[in-house]
Amino acid sequence: MEGHITCVICPVGCKVSVRKEGVQYTIEGNRCARGEEYARNELMMPKRILTTSIGVSNGTLPLVSVKTPRPIDRARIKEIMKEIKNLSIAAPVAVGDTVVEDIDGEGTPLLATRAVSCNGGREKTTLPT
Amino acid sequence: MACALSAAKEGVYVTLLERESSVGGVLNQCIHNGFGLQFYHQELTGPEFASRLIDDMNMENVKIISQSYVRDIDVRKRVAQVLSPDGAYEIQAGALVISTGARERPFGSLLIPGDRPAGVMPAGVAQRYVNLENRIPARKAMILGSGDIGLIMARRLTLEGVEVVSVLERMSYPGGLTRNIVQCLEDFDIPLHLSTTVTGISGDGRLRSVEISKVDENFTPVPGTSRTIDVDALILSAGLLPQVEDFSDNLEVDPMNRGFLVSNTCESSTEGVFAAGNNVAIFDLVDYVAAEGWIAGRHAALFSRGVNTSGDRVPVFRGKNISVLVPGIVDMEEHLRLYIRLRKPMEKGVVVLKELKIEKKFSYGVPSEMIQLVVNRDKLQPLMNYGKLTVEVQ
Numbered sequence: 001m002e003g004h005i006t007c008v009i010c011p012v013g014c015k016v017s018v019r020k021e022g023v024q025y026t027i028e029g030n031r032c033a034r035g036e037e038y039a040r041n042e043l044m045m046p047k048r049i050l051t052t053s054i055g056v057s058n059g060t061l062p063l064v065s066v067k068t069p070r071p072i073d074r075a076r077i078k079e080i081m082k083e084i085k086n087l088s089i090a091a092p093v094a095v096g097d098t099v100v101e102d103i104d105g106e107g108t109p110l111l112a113t114r115a116v117s118c119n120g121g122r123e124k125t126t127l128p129t
Numbered sequence: 130m131a132c133a134l135s136a137a138k139e140g141v142y143v144t145l146l147e148r149e150s151s152v153g154g155v156l157n158q159c160i161h162n163g164f165g166l167q168f169y170h171q172e173l174t175g176p177e178f179a180s181r182l183i184d185d186m187n188m189e190n191v192k193i194i195s196q197s198y199v200r201d202i203d204v205r206k207r208v209a210q211v212l213s214p215d216g217a218y219e220i221q222a223g224a225l226v227i228s229t230g231a232r233e234r235p236f237g238s239l240l241i242p243g244d245r246p247a248g249v250m251p252a253g254v255a256q257r258y259v260n261l262e263n264r265i266p267a268r269k270a271m272i273l274g275s276g277d278i279g280l281i282m283a284r285r286l287t288l289e290g291v292e293v294v295s296v297l298e299r300m301s302y303p304g305g306l307t308r309n310i311v312q313c314l315e316d317f318d319i320p321l322h323l324s325t326t327v328t329g330i331s332g333d334g335r336l337r338s339v340e341i342s343k344v345d346e347n348f349t350p351v352p353g354t355s356r357t358i359d360v361d362a363l364i365l366s367a368g369l370l371p372q373v374e375d376f377s378d379n380l381e382v383d384p385m386n387r388g389f390l391v392s393n394t395c396e397s398s399t400e401g402v403f404a405a406g407n408n409v410a411i412f413d414l415v416d417y418v419a420a421e422g423w424i425a426g427r428h429a430a431l432f433s434r435g436v437n438t439s440g441d442r443v444p445v446f447r448g449k450n451i452s453v454l455v456p457g458i459v460d461m462e463e464h465l466r467l468y469i470r471l472r473k474p475m476e477k478g479v480v481v482l483k484e485l486k487i488e489k490k491f492s493y494g495v496p497s498e499m500i501q502l503v504v505n506r507d508k509l510q511p512l513m514n515y516g517k518l519t520v521e522v523q
Contacts, residue, residue, distance in 0.1 A: 006307045010166050011414055013308040015493065048312060051161045051174055052288060053260055062263040065160035065176050074316060081288050095180050113160065114176035 005042050007035045018043065047071030051113070052084055054099055059091030059116040064099070067113050072104045080104060091118045130182040131168075131419040132226050132405055135426030137191045141433055144220060145186075146211060147195045153179030154230055155253065156415065158260045161281055163308075167416035178415060202227075204379045204399045223433025224401045226425050227376060227389070231369040231407035233278075239367060243329045248336030252278040252366040256285065265289055267362030271339060272296040273327050277305040277413075277497075279366020284313035286364075293319050294360055297341060299326040299348050302474050304366070304497055306413070327363065328355060336361055371408045383457055385447065386410035392458035393465050394439060395425035396432075403429045410453045410468065413499045417468065424463070438462055443512045448483070448521020450475070452496065459518055465504040471496045471522060483519040484512055494522075 007014045007030060016039045019026040027039045041047050049071050053063040072080070080103055089099055093116045100110040130152060133145045145152065156164070159175030166172055169181060186193070197213035207222045233251035250266065256278065258264040270291055272279045275298040283293045296314060301324050303310055314321055322341070328350050329340030343354035371388030373380070381390040381398035388411075389397050389404040397404050405425035406418040431438045440462035447454050453470035469480060475494045480502060482488075489502055512518050 006311045008308040008312040010172065011163055011306060011308065013306055013498070015307075046316075048316065049162050053160060053263075055263065061261065063261065065174060065260065067160075067162060067174055077288070081290075085290075095177060113174040114157070115180060 004029075005039050007038045008048075009034045009038050041071070046074040048074045048077065050077055050080065050103075052081065054084060054110075055088035056093065056116050057088055057090050058119055059093070060119055061114075061116045064089070064093050064116045065113045066099050066110045068103065068108050069111055070108055072106070072108050076104060084110070091116050130179070130186060131422035132228055132403075132426035132429070133191055134182060134186050134188075135423040136226075136430040137186070137188050137426075139427055139430035139434075141190065141223070141430040143191045144222070145191065145193045146197045146199055146209070146220075147193060148198055150196050152183060152193060152195065158253070158256050159281075160260050161285075164415050167414065168419045175415075178419075182419075199375075202376070204376065204397075204402050207401055224403065224429035226395075226403040226405060226422075226429045227380075227397070227408060228404070228406045228422060228425075229372040229375075229408045231371050231411055233365070234367040234370055236365055239273075239365070241327055241330055243340075244331050244333065246330070246332030246334055246336045248332065248362045249330065250362070250364060252276075252282045252364050255282055255362075255364050259285055259289060265291060267291050267360075267364075269294060269360050270362040270364055271327075271341075271358065271360045272364045272366060274298065274366035274368070275304040275310075275321060276366040276368055277309050278369075279364065280305045280309040280313040282364055282366070283319050284317060287317045287319065291362075293317075294358060295320045295322055297322050297325045297327065299324065299344050301346070302495065304368075306497055307495075326350070329357075330363070336363060339363055369407065369411045371410065373408055380404070383410075383454075386453050386455065386457075390457040391455070392439075392442060392460045392463075393424075393456045394428045394460045394463045395421060395456075396428065396439065396460075401429075401432050403432075410455045410470075412468065413497075417499070417501070420466070424466075428463075441513055443515070443517050446517055446519045448481070448519050450478070450522035451520060453499070454520060459509060459512060461506060461509050461513070464506045465502075465509060467502040467504070467520065469500040469502070469520065469522070471500070475522070479523050481521050481523055483521065484515040484517065485509070486511075 005016045014030050014035050016029045027036050051067045053065045056064045093112045097112040098109045103110045133143045137143045156175035156179040162174045164173045164178045200210040202209045207225045209220045233253050258266045271294045327339050328342040338359045342350040383390045388409040395403045395405045403425040405421040450472050452472045455468040471494050477492050480489045
């Protein structure tokens with residue numbers, strides 16, 4: 001078996017070639033270690049970072065953008081999105097705040113990527129370290 | 130913001146004029162990840178990238194005036210007329226940087242026949258509705274154009290429960306990055322139809338259906354290939370145009386880039402007036418834009434302090450196979466950061482900087498992915514003998 005995978009980890013988009021020899025996979029063409037991990041996952045269980053938004057009550061904006069800090073099982077994204085749709089959080093929200101502790105049952109949290117202040121308040125802009 | 134920050138770090142007083150109520154521009158609505166790998170060496174979403182810059186800009190010598198509209202600028206005197214909630218006033222600056230970004234190519238310029246109903250909108254507008262205003266602008270949508278914004282919106286709308294029928298591209302190859310084809314279309318089984326475009330629009334009040342057709346290499350619809358598809362939204366991703374409008378009478382514009390003609394010090398055709406970002410050319414990455422803004426800020430700061438940083442200059446000429454090319458002028462005092470866009474996809478090729486005798490090979494080159502080349506300023510001197518630099522791809 002032989003094939004090409006375009007790595008989606010970063011905008012470089014390396015073209016990774018994958019060759020199967022017996023039980024071993026040979027992965028080539030990736031310019032960093034994350035490319036190898038990506039290619040491996042792509043063969044076993046494709047994973048993606050999920051970015052979306054969640055409703056905010058009493059905030060200066062109606063929505064706050066959120067992300068999973070690590071890739072999650074791609075096959076479950078649709079079902080997780082349905083869950084997220086029914087959620088909302090109260091302002092204020094700071095960048096890096098945990099919005100949901102565990103979104104995929106594997107301990108992956110959902111983190112805010114933007115600050116939303118209370119109606120009339122000032123926005124907090126701290127980032128995770 | 131990058132420009133304001135780097136100018137402030139040079140110790141000058143910086144005023145940032147922003148039309149919206151918060152700074153960050155389009156980054157605020159680009160909630161997906163993939164930003165910042167080069168500029169911050171960390172993968173960030175758009176809002177995270179913006180908030181890092183906002184945090185960094187929290188300096189005494191940076192003043193942000195939001196909800197301000199620049200009515201006019203005298204580029205020779207460097208005076209801006211500003212309208213803001215505080216009133217109308219003029220600001221005299223020692224140096225000026227224009228970072229007006231780009232606008233989406235409007236529907237009207239595509240000359241598609243048919244009705245003009247609601248439901249036809251540029252991808253960036255749809256993105257604003259979905260990501261900032263909590264509105265879903267469609268139930269069943271088609272996307273015209275396979276630029277990155279269109280691909281990102283195909284995924285975003287799908288995640289929000291909209292049925293995305295297909296993405297059409299009139300060229301024979303996709304307009305966006307390959308990684309976006311993979312993670313935005315293939316992941317969600319959204320078909321991409323190449324050499325296909327919209328040839329008719331119908332709907333009374335609201336969009337009801339579009340007619341799509343195959344096109345030949347001259348983009349002429351092929352007879353007998355058209356079919357009608359029912360959709361209630363047509364999302365356009367037909368490219369971005371540098372926002373030069375208010376200044377194009379006074380500052381030189383590169384006809385191919387369609388943005389301000391600048392040197393590698395980011396100076397425009399008028400001394401003391403700088404430009405950086407998507408109003409110079411459409412860049413692939415926000416990281417490139419921020420890096421250019423950083424250079425512009427430093428040179429603007431030095432200029433305003435009366436430090437002459439500009440050296441000898443030579444013009445840059447486009448050789449074959451090149452469309453977008455930045456900069457238009459090489460200044461010997463600054464490193465040369467070249468940004469090149471190919472005219473057509475090439476399996477293998479070599480970028481040649483003729484007068485410098487520098488070559489860079491590449492494989493799988495596509496117009497959607499810029500080629501970047503950096504030449505140290507110590508190596509630029511040979512250009513003075515030739516009086517020009519020619520860049521071409523073989």
